[in-house]
Amino acid sequence: MISVTEALDRLFALSSPLPAEDVPLIRASGRVLAQAITARRDQPPFAASAMDGYAVRGADLSPGAVFDVIGEAAAGSGFTGQVGPSQAVRIFTGAPVPQGADRVVIQEDVTREATRITVTGDYGEGTNIRPAGGDFRIGDRIEAPRLISPSDVALMAAMNIPQVPVTRRPRVAVIATGDELVQPGETPGPDQIVASNSYGLQALFIAAGAEVRLLPIARDRIDSLETIFALTQDGPAPADLIVTIGGASVGDHDLVARAAQGIGMEQSFYKVAMRPGKPLMAGRLGDAVMIGLPGNPVSAMVCGHLFVVPVLRHMLGLGAAPAPRLRGVLAADVAANGPREHYMRAHITPEGILADARQDSALLSVLSGSGALLVRPPHAPAAKAGDAVDYLPL
Numbered sequence: 001m002i003s004v005t006e007a008l009d010r011l012f013a014l015s016s017p018l019p020a021e022d023v024p025l026i027r028a029s030g031r032v033l034a035q036a037i038t039a040r041r042d043q044p045p046f047a048a049s050a051m052d053g054y055a056v057r058g059a060d061l062s063p064g065a066v067f068d069v070i071g072e073a074a075a076g077s078g079f080t081g082q083v084g085p086s087q088a089v090r091i092f093t094g095a096p097v098p099q100g101a102d103r104v105v106i107q108e109d110v111t112r113e114a115t116r117i118t119v120t121g122d123y124g125e126g127t128n129i130r131p132a133g134g135d136f137r138i139g140d141r142i143e144a145p146r147l148i149s150p151s152d153v154a155l156m157a158a159m160n161i162p163q164v165p166v167t168r169r170p171r172v173a174v175i176a177t178g179d180e181l182v183q184p185g186e187t188p189g190p191d192q193i194v195a196s197n198s199y200g201l202q203a204l205f206i207a208a209g210a211e212v213r214l215l216p217i218a219r220d221r222i223d224s225l226e227t228i229f230a231l232t233q234d235g236p237a238p239a240d241l242i243v244t245i246g247g248a249s250v251g252d253h254d255l256v257a258r259a260a261q262g263i264g265m266e267q268s269f270y271k272v273a274m275r276p277g278k279p280l281m282a283g284r285l286g287d288a289v290m291i292g293l294p295g296n297p298v299s300a301m302v303c304g305h306l307f308v309v310p311v312l313r314h315m316l317g318l319g320a321a322p323a324p325r326l327r328g329v330l331a332a333d334v335a336a337n338g339p340r341e342h343y344m345r346a347h348i349t350p351e352g353i354l355a356d357a358r359q360d361s362a363l364l365s366v367l368s369g370s371g372a373l374l375v376r377p378p379h380a381p382a383a384k385a386g387d388a389v390d391y392l393p394l
């Protein structure tokens, strides 16, 4: 059995960043920027008023000073003349500051009669002017790689970037396996259950930026598995990553590795020193990476967080890094750990991280109620409330 770190390294060696494609700006949020973007303009492109008021020469400004209002500057239509001594231009937020003016007095600090204003308020020190290029200048860059946020989209729009180069989404084929499974909504037979982790994993992978195809359930027969595997390489968009669920252990009906090897899968590893998730398997099948997850629902989801999501991030160009861990303190004592790294379903409480009393890898209700996976290293001695520990937020 290899360690979690070793397994992850081998998965990163099997996978590589996908090519870039251009998408319209309105589709860019949540995608990964593949190449740096450079601003195509200065913002603001001119010195702009930050307030509604009057543009004047700062040198003329004093309490009680009087100005003649000679014109108006609005956002979208500036004043073309020059502001001279004791002259003011009515100005609105976002309008270009006219030539000659270097201050804007807000309208609350003046009184106006016809075309005259008198400074009556405490107009302060600020110019109320945003300098040209104060936000960004032509050539300023948004560096790649970067997960594009809604704020980034606003910035790109202001930079006048209508098309954005992003990494292609990884195409993931998810295959649930087992004679006992039916799809949600169907009526299970007496010995059957409803497929669950395939749906949880699909949601997890979509949230990580993948395009996911949930394939039909493969039955516990070599020919059924082969038929479903063939679908992953179908059509113009073959899968970059094939994720199977179940059939990974040592039972008579655990046929996934055998079926995959029969159609050319080159195995990289099988079995990882972790709990849950020991019978994890990975390899290459044609151009695709294949990850065989254990069937126990919690094991499959934990391996999805620990292995599949980092592989997806690697494919997206976000680097080869494990799922981020945080440091916390134990809310209650925990027992010594065995030889496998244990990812305990746990709760984040005001007192610290609290391992759930029930750690069976079949219990989705416990996983769903957990906010974290408490990480217990191999052979960790018993630990006390208040001890520092690593955990993965879920």
Ligand SMILES: Nc1nc2c(c(=O)[nH]1)N[C@H]1C(S)=C(S)[C@@H](COP(=O)(O)OP(=O)(O)OC[C@H]3O[C@@H](n4cnc5c(N)ncnc54)[C@H](O)[C@@H]3O)O[C@H]1N2
Binding pocket: 176, 177, 178, 180, 181, 193, 194, 195, 196, 197, 198, 245, 246, 247, 248, 249, 250, 251, 254, 276, 277, 278, 279, 293, 294, 295, 296, 297, 299, 361
């Ligand atoms: N003799 C041994 N038995 C087992 C070992 C072992 O080392 N020696 N390992 C155990 C561990 S650990 C795990 S994890 C499981 C993994 O088994 P498989 O990957 O072969 O999974 P299955 O047998 O197909 O299923 C296990 C369990 O999960 C249910 N399942 C499967 N797929 C789904 C799905 N898509 N949605 C919901 N539930 C699913 C399945 O019905 C079984 O109950 O092996 C242990 N055994």
Ligand code: MOO
Binding pocket: 274, 275, 276, 277, 278, 279, 294, 296, 299, 300, 361
């Ligand atoms: O590794 Mo199994 O995943 O412990 O339940």
